[in-house]
Amino acid sequence: MGSSWKMMVNETYSLLLVEQQELESFKKNMDDLFLIIMGNFVFFLQPGFFLYESGTVRQKNVVSVAFRKFINTTISSLTYFLTGFALSFGDGNGFCGFQYFALVNLPDEMMAECFFQYTFAAVASSVPSGVVHERSSTVAFVSYTALTSGFIYPIAAHWVATKNGWLSRLGFDDFAFSGVVHAMSGATCLAAAWMTGPRLDRYQSGGQRRVVISPHSVPQMILGAFVFLFGMIAFNAGSQGSISQSGDGSIIAQVTINTLICAMTSAVTGLIYHRFIVDRSKKNWNYSSCVNGSFVGMVAICAGCNQFQCGGAFALGILSYLLYLAIQAIVEKLKVDDVVDGIAIQLGGGYAGLLSVPLFKDDGLLTNPSKSSPWGLLINAGGGIVIMLWSFSITILLYIVLRYFDLHRVSPSDEKLGLDMVIHKEKAYDHTTRK
């Protein structure tokens, strides 16, 4: 009797162990699949950037936009796999990591995460090229892209995303990298646009009047905007990192809803602002303010989408648009030419996102104040400024070198002709071959 009881218990126990193992490996598979699928969607942000930015520039520069967005994907994967992932997620100290350069010795379990993080790096390095279209040189483009994805962004990510990173140890809270990707690249944009100088025909009458340069294709812009929305939902949802832990599914659902709410709220804020506040007599329901507003919202919600109630996302939508307006005004005052409004969107949205987390999260300053909440606000605000200064200063250094060799922009005659024919010798829309 006793021995058969023992046998039965053993049998049960070993069955349990086998099942536990099966379950563990299943969970791992699920997590990897989740990261790969979300990474695929975020990767699709690359053509989204292309569509939006090529719609914004003039027809003579479309191939250069295409080329740069394409090359950004390839260069950023080269540099990110060579050095970026290592600096971000290799074991190291509080500043950066030291393992896995060129993905050597990378354990297979980390592959999916590596792929997902690469798609983020591709986004971070794609943003700066948007603001200096139509006048920046290929050399400048290649250098800041490689620098951003191989060095600037990975180190900032290390500060925030790993256990050792000094910002994360201090309590910096940035879920899907509002600060690390967006505010950081916004600062890079500012440095690049300022040092490159405006397009030749942007400011007339001795710098007094700003000329509006219309986009050449609105359909492309809108398609790009929708692709952005699609990709940003995955950007935020995928940042959860796993799908198999308890409660993951609900968090991801909350993230998706918050992203939508915030993006759409700031889009509508922009719409209302331009219709009723800018110039009521024109009765202008402006698509571009709507689209830009949605970008600001998308970018701002990244930081706290997993911790907000829907009301918080709504409030952030409005507030981030206001910060966007403020920064847009400053950028115009400084006479910095920004083709896609990237500086205001990324800086304004990104920083608003960082500030919003300690304010609107469930135990935050505005919802449930306590002794520890102000510290969260201080860290997010201060950490955000440090990240922006980090990317700003390195980009400025790069541009000082480029300007010394006069390599930072194309010559005025080239700019007039259009970068397509000069650099790429290809036309964007070639309707000449009729017969």
Add this chain to the structure above:
Amino acid sequence: MSPSNQSILQPELKLQEDLAAFKKNVDNMFLITMGIFVFCLQGGFAFYESACVRPKNVTNVLFRNYVDSSISVIFYFLTGYALTFGGGENGFCGTRYFALVGLPEDKMAHCFFQYTFAATATSIVKGIVHERCTTTAFLCYTCLISGFTYPVSSYWALSENGWLKVLGFQDFAGSGSIHAYAGAASLAAAYMTGPRHDRFEKDGKMNNIPFHSVPQAFLGSFFFVLGMLAFNTGSNGSITNDGDGIVIAKVAVNTVVCVLASSMTAIVFQRFVFERSCWNFEVGLNGSFIGMITICAGCNQYQNWTALIVGFLSYFVYLIAQKIIIFAKIDDPVGGLGVQMGGGFFGLVFAALFKDDGVFLQPSMSSANTLLINTLGGITIMIWGSGTMTLLYFVLRYFNLHRINLSEEQNG
């Protein structure tokens, strides 16, 4: 077992059953999701091919893209899936599930996923005879490819009894069975159809017909990358076995690395070797295509750095293939022949050479055997593809149905 034993094991068994059912669901979901992404490739083909042709032929291109997906559905589900996966004892083709009769429900997802591959194969072929092919020819070869020739050759390569598979042929995501096959079939079609009337001058010079819309080409190529990522990751077939997730992640990273390497090589070579001071975008796109295709055969078995090397080498494969095709005066609007045939065939070869236990990294008799089988298998598949297409075109040429007349071609 005594009743008390059984009652203790009950929740056990229930847990096991639940887990097994859940795993099945997830496997199906995986195949469906990846199949949907691969279906995006159809959109990619539409964008890219319509950008490559002249504006007067764009509607025709889009029409063919749409119809091609539809026809291949009918014929693949009628006969194609049966010929590829219908069990069967012989080494030539399958014998069950014609018209999906008798298909067990848990194979439905697999069927859908494989259909998206078949749709890709037919799309590739149609891309290369744009601007001069008749609708009759198009309909004929679409039915033939999706219903017969592609399924048979993929049976050889994928099915357990297929004679190539039995001999040790290794082709993870269809480099050989789809791309080399489709490339060979398109070669036959393009050769038999003849070039567009203004492509080659009398003295043999080739007229370059550029993109009419770069944004469309760009969008198409990124749909390709997205689709190929899913093409490769989905070829794993399941997500619930031990280590599946890791394989899929490896496949994704290798695909990206290879695409990057080949397109960078293309652009750098174009800039510094061929045409100084020009950063050419079209070349970069074609470079990325060759990388996408070459990596299919062995993406689950490469280290990351070998994927980089494969990408680098595949550009040269593309270069040589393009030169041969231009030399042979074969007209190819979308640049697909070099990419598909060269990339598909050499994908097989590189897989045998560079994979983890391949000829370069761990030489042995079995790896040499794999190299031999992959090479021969690739050649056989290509001969099958081009041979069947040539036969079809003999019939079409007899009735003069293979291309449109000159005035139609000039009008668009």
